[in-house]
Amino acid sequence: MSKLAEAAGLPLASCYKRLERLQAQGVIKGSRAAINWAALGYAVEVSLRVTLDKTDPRAFDEFLAAARKVPEVIAIQTFLGVVDVRLYVIARSMPHYQEIYRSRILTLPHIADIEALMQVATIKEAQSLPL
Known part of the structure; x- marks a missing residue:
């Protein structure tokens, strides 16, 4: 202070x-608190862009409820447009990520399409508004 x-x-x-x-x-x-995930052993960060099968009116609610239960999903954002949801996933290693992806992500309901973006580096991460 x-x-x-x-x-x-x-x-x-x-x-x-x-x-x-x-x-x-x-x-x-x-x-x-701003957590340094790498310092806790989470070396892999992946952003997943998910398009949902919107033929079911419950698709969003059911997908989001299930995604919230995945401990390695540390952020969930919804969008208007082709991509409906972005999941931010952390893992300890690539084999760990593959296990999360196969057993927890791909089993989420109402997925029509999914695209993974592997984070290589964080160039800028603003923690505050420049006043």
């Missing part, structure tokens, strides 16, 4: 009060 107050040019008490006010207004929804 003291580093934030110093960076903002505010006394510590004023900085604390301002943060409380921003939280009360819903501007700041919470704080989080």
